[in-house]
Amino acid sequence: MLFLKKDEYVIPQQLVKGEAGEFVRITDMTNPKALPVDPTFPFNQNLQLFLSGRKLLLDEIPFSLEEIHNHYLHGYVDYRQGVIFDGKRLYCCRCGNKDAVFFASFHCARCKKKCWYCRKCIMMGRVSQCTPLIIWTGPTPHFSFQKSLKWQGTLSPSQKDASIKIKEAVRERKELLVWAVCGAGKTEMLFEGIEEAIQSGKRTAIATPRTDVVLELTPRFQQVFPDIPIASLYGGSEDRHRYSPLVIATTHQLLRFHEAFDCLIIDEVDAFPYSADEMLQTAAELARKKNGSLIFLTATPKEVWQAECYRGKRNCVILPARFHRYPLPIPSFGWCGNWREKVKKGQIPLKILQWVKSRLVSGKQALIFFPHIELMEQALPYFQKMDGRIEAVHSEDPNRKEKVQAMRTGDIPILLTTTILERGVTFPNIDVAVVGAEDDTFTESALVQIAGRVGRSPQFPTGDITFFHYGITRAMIRSRNQLLRMNRQARMKGLIDS
Numbered sequence: 001m002l003f004l005k006k007d008e009y010v011i012p013q014q015l016v017k018g019e020a021g022e023f024v025r026i027t028d029m030t031n032p033k034a035l036p037v038d039p040t041f042p043f044n045q046n047l048q049l050f051l052s053g054r055k056l057l058l059d060e061i062p063f064s065l066e067e068i069h070n071h072y073l074h075g076y077v078d079y080r081q082g083v084i085f086d087g088k089r090l091y092c093c094r095c096g097n098k099d100a101v102f103f104a105s106f107h108c109a110r111c112k113k114k115c116w117y118c119r120k121c122i123m124m125g126r127v128s129q130c131t132p133l134i135i136w137t138g139p140t141p142h143f144s145f146q147k148s149l150k151w152q153g154t155l156s157p158s159q160k161d162a163s164i165k166i167k168e169a170v171r172e173r174k175e176l177l178v179w180a181v182c183g184a185g186k187t188e189m190l191f192e193g194i195e196e197a198i199q200s201g202k203r204t205a206i207a208t209p210r211t212d213v214v215l216e217l218t219p220r221f222q223q224v225f226p227d228i229p230i231a232s233l234y235g236g237s238e239d240r241h242r243y244s245p246l247v248i249a250t251t252h253q254l255l256r257f258h259e260a261f262d263c264l265i266i267d268e269v270d271a272f273p274y275s276a277d278e279m280l281q282t283a284a285e286l287a288r289k290k291n292g293s294l295i296f297l298t299a300t301p302k303e304v305w306q307a308e309c310y311r312g313k314r315n316c317v318i319l320p321a322r323f324h325r326y327p328l329p330i331p332s333f334g335w336c337g338n339w340r341e342k343v344k345k346g347q348i349p350l351k352i353l354q355w356v357k358s359r360l361v362s363g364k365q366a367l368i369f370f371p372h373i374e375l376m377e378q379a380l381p382y383f384q385k386m387d388g389r390i391e392a393v394h395s396e397d398p399n400r401k402e403k404v405q406a407m408r409t410g411d412i413p414i415l416l417t418t419t420i421l422e423r424g425v426t427f428p429n430i431d432v433a434v435v436g437a438e439d440d441t442f443t444e445s446a447l448v449q450i451a452g453r454v455g456r457s458p459q460f461p462t463g464d465i466t467f468f469h470y471g472i473t474r475a476m477i478r479s480r481n482q483l484l485r486m487n488r489q490a491r492m493k494g495l496i497d498s
């Protein structure tokens with residue numbers, strides 16, 4: 001899109017009628033400024049609800065350019081630069097990318113120039129030098145829901161302490177790390193803090209790296225906050241055009257928001273891709289209001305954060321025990337030789353075979369984690385010789401949801417999986433094995449999460465977790481030591497019964 005620049009404002013080329021002047025790209029303008037808000041203007045409330053707190057391409061907005069521009073002229077909408085080039089460095093105003101590797105150029109038919117665009121966030125639609133980002137600059141929607149929490153459960157003393165700290169962070173607009181072991185009940189700890197935010201008219205978002213977790217969390221929050229409109233955002237979501245006081249979204253969806261949230265909660269902050277992608281971390285910062293609270297949830301914070309917590313340099317609350325007061329299952333290490341070569345030759349290492357047969361005989365379900373899809377699929381037929389109901393699942397599996405559901409209903413006795421099921425899913429009574437625990441795929445964080453699949457239910461609080469390996473790694477040792485340390489802390493605090 002090109003603009004005709006007047007003294008105090010700009011006009012999109014499509015709306016120019018008979019006026020002379022030079023048409024320029026928004027990136028070539030010198031500090032374009034938003035116009036002052038006209039309080040007498042009868043703005044479109046539907047446009048306000050759609051655009052408030054967002055940063056969108058024109059193609060993403062289901063309103064006419066004429067209406068958008070009319071709101072711009074009265075100070076309610078602004079055109080912002082998409083990609084900036086200062087003569088030395090390119091910068092994407094949507095995702096914050098500064099890495100030259102992730103920019104590319106083309107001869108643009110719209111601006112008739114060499115036009116740079118950002119490849120880092122192109123999955124959200126192309127942002128280029130002649131692409132404006134549209135934001136709402138008028139008044140934000142107001143809401144307040146009193147006594148919105150309809151939850152009949154109770155919190156354990158340690159959960160209650162965490163809940164109080166979360167409410168304090170919301171109220172005082174602070175940053176907080178909630179370091180809670182797998183199965184500690186992190187979701188329940190959030191309820192009162194979110195109620196505090198909603199009652200105060202603070203828009204809140206829960207961001208998580210994976211769509212599976214969004215799909216699992218949304219119905220849980222809808223059940224306990226039945227009167228609050230909740231938007232569930234992920235790729236292909238039907239809620240993407242909906243304004244809501246409470247948003248549950250993948251971290252990628254935060255790219256479309258601009259200073260939208262008074263309270264931003266990032267679940268599984270250590271998980272891929274958020275933990276490894278600076279773009280997603282920048283998106284979270286840009287989506288939060290400058291004075292908004294920021295709450296991180298994780299069972300496995302990075303080493304630097306762990307050290308800061310223990311030294312008192314980071315505002316945090318640590319929950320070393322599960323709500324059912326049983327200790328965390330501790331993984332055992334089982335050497336299984338060169339398992340890769342055996343799988344390629346059509347064999348399963350004897351120790352793994354014995355482990356699987358034991359579960360089939362006892363009727364106990366199990367998850368078996370593999371580091372790579374190809375090796376898992378090669379091994380599957382040999383597991384199925386023991387029981388034809390054994391299945392495998394991975395991120396590209398078109399029947400992924402059906403297989404996970406069949407595991408929940410007990411139709412699948414043993415499910416082979418990649419790290420896709422390391423977090424965000426709960427099966428009540430399972431054992432877990434990791435094949436090739438020495439592989440780089442299995443970081444300390446991943447191994448702690450995988451071990452956390454075992455013993456989550458109060459009815460089945462124990463279980464076996466075995467790391468089968470061809471050499472013990474630092475990640476394996478650190479993951480086991482972390483679980484042992486949490487059990488020691490829990491015993492010292494009187495949070496477990498044995």
